[in-house]
Amino acid sequence: MGDKHYPDGILLGRARVPGHDHPRIVTVRNGELVDITTRGLATVRDIAESGNAAQHVRDAAGVSLGSVDSALANSVAANTDVSKPSLLSPIDLQAIKASGVTFVVSLLERVIEEQARGDKARADALRGDITGLIGTDLSELVPGSETAMKVKAALIERGVWSQYLEVGIGPDAEIFTKGQPMSSVGYGAEVGLHPVSSWNNPEPEVALVVTSSGQIIGATLGNDVNLRDVEGRSALLLGKAKDNNASASLGPFIRLFDGEFTLETVKQSEISLRVEGEDGFVLEGHSSMNQISRTPESLVAATIGGHHQYPDGLVLYLGTMFAPVKDRDGAGKGFTHKLGDVVSISTSELGTLSNRVNLSTICPPWTYGASHLLRDLAKADLL
Template structure:
């Protein structure tokens, strides 16, 4: 939970057997039903007074917060207790890529290595020797960025990743479908044929249909480096499979205690613990993002693209692991059974365990099932 949870306006979704997905808020040490305030998270965030309305709402107590958190682990769920789902529901799940210099360089390396981890170390040395390892002073879309592009083109090192990293247009893509994200405690999926992949600890902005950024949460935008490195046209397979992203544990709504200024200053920590005892720590700081978070929102929604149910937007990560795991020069890749924890003090901790997407419980609860359950409960 956030370090200042008692001051935070936190909303999420919980699975309740016999009822389905229920919108909830955190109130002290309990989860409280918000269904009478709004049937869905998307509808709640359309309210101009969402944070104040949530704080004022006196709903039914569902369960103790600690019990629900403990019951959210995929391997230990008890059917008669709620467990947490991803806090968003009908919103589009979008992501922005190549928004940090460190990860931008690694994307160039992936491309140059054609997705082969064995080649990454030598390619990394070659790329850094030509373009350096500090592009943080280059403002995307600026005349200086255009000059750098021309230099790199002349050296045959221009890349699709540099184009979106320092060019005028941000990369905004569809990460996965509405309601397909998993919540804290759930298994998160990698494609069974992927041999080079990594977690991506990120902050996720929550945006309503009017383009207003109304809250934030944590996300893990798992990346298959080998698939995407082979071809940018494999982005769909690299990014969208069963349980391919986790979001949670709760959305922290913007209010007088927390807002976009706090997001801009956030530092994320990440810990991966493997079943064989492997341990890797990482960090990602929003202070080093190359495009402002609200600028990324403006690239995602506006006159050219609308989202009637709102969207959630992964902001990208500066974390690109190079720590060797299975052999010298091969860098990092996941193993089945890895536990991944992503933490920042004002948003709490998102924890998931890695499995292959074909072995994780299939995604079956979509919009049709949600609407059926809401109608049965008299909420539509």
């Protein structure tokens, strides 16, 4: 899982700290986890909405909670000692949203492979047809453009249109609710699979932190755990495929934008994925953010604006180009999770997010919601 799980920069997160009923707001300074919880800015939501989140986190007075590495080690579910600090998901009251089918090049390649059924010549012919319509490689196709509509017409003529292609190259992005505020899990926690699923996968993604005004102020890593068989049966089952106990993982920290780390940095990120199974199976892959077909700004605009407001802000998963196909239990059987898999998602800019896979019915139930947080903060005179 690498030697360093967190990056440099202005980091914002949440931690469970002994002696406190509510999550504490933390940052990282010189390898130390520092508690910066203060009255009036006792939630990540309030810091994000303050108008100067990066400056506040950089300058706030704080108390050391010990080394970050110790807190990270203590955040791994099997190792957690409740008498020591451990990390939580770095967001609290924000809505948890996600975008799908945002990498056209990987989507069209999967369509081509499906249609060709292993026939390389047929695949080359279909790819050539599409490339001829685009005039360049698939990664240059702009969703909703006149050229994209020509590709859509050509694919419909071939009988290969689908709901995924519609949101992949059509005018409207796929935006859905991944989970409810306070429901996400953080570094080291178990991530959950609904027990009805027998074909599922991790989705390694960057997630943007967006204020109620639509301003993008930072980013973190996310695992948009997905049930491929459930979603494959019907797009109307997307909620069941995506929103289950412990199915939204974020962390380890939010890295706030400053002079060195910006949205442009995010757009060039290389995301690495590693899955290590108790059966010795190892899966590795990567996703290049510079291959995304809809800009992060356009995905945010499709989520929040005059048509929809989020008074507590939101976090938006940006999608992935990675679809695991490595055979696990024999030729042609493809990939699916097994309980106990350790999923690690990494970028040099955002660190490493690691989680162990379990059933959503066995993962710790979600019992601490927005009402509990507000009551505890009021009791501590922090509101």
